Amino acid sequence: MREDQNARHTEKMKKIKAARDRMMATKSGDKGLIIVHTGPGKGKSSSGFGMILRCIAHGMPCAVVQFIKGNWITGEAELIRGRFQQECRFFVSGEGFTWETQDRERDIAAARKGWEIAKEQILDPEIRFVLLDEINIALRYDYLDIDEVVEFLLNEKPDMTHVCLTGRNAKPELIEAADLVTEMTLVKHPFRDGVKAQKGVEF
Incomplete structure (x- = not known):
């Protein structure tokens, strides 16, 4: 019985591999991607910083421009600034979440400053990957055009x-322009049960 299952499994995997090989044979191009991580669920920034760590591991010079979370001491900022300064540039442009600053003009000025830094990093020929963390919030509130x-x-x-x-x-315009869009879906969150943001999970 087990031998029959193994044989069927082997045949099935052979067919899948053949189909996969045919598909991969049609994919030969490389391009710099516009990637969007959005949605109400957790993991958007975490995924972006996971990509930053991949770049560091591959020796790809990279940069982070962090919008909105200006006054937070985050684990990613501590790690990158403390151990990977040569591999990854890290910039913070925001002063905190919008409900904390309560000053639209200051928020707009901070976002504009961040966007100018972002453009410089993107245009720098040495940089291969740029993470614009929480820029969608700045775009949502029209701090940026x-x-x-x-x-x-x-x-x-x-x-x-x-x-x-x-x-x-x-924003729809950004989703339309992007090459890769992932929407994080919220299924369950401990905040609803009175659990505050915790180190290593949220920041």
């Missing part, structure tokens, strides 16, 4: 530079 951001990504971003933009409520 979505048309300007999309036009830059489509027409000025170097062909082989990857850019990842995170944050919930990504």
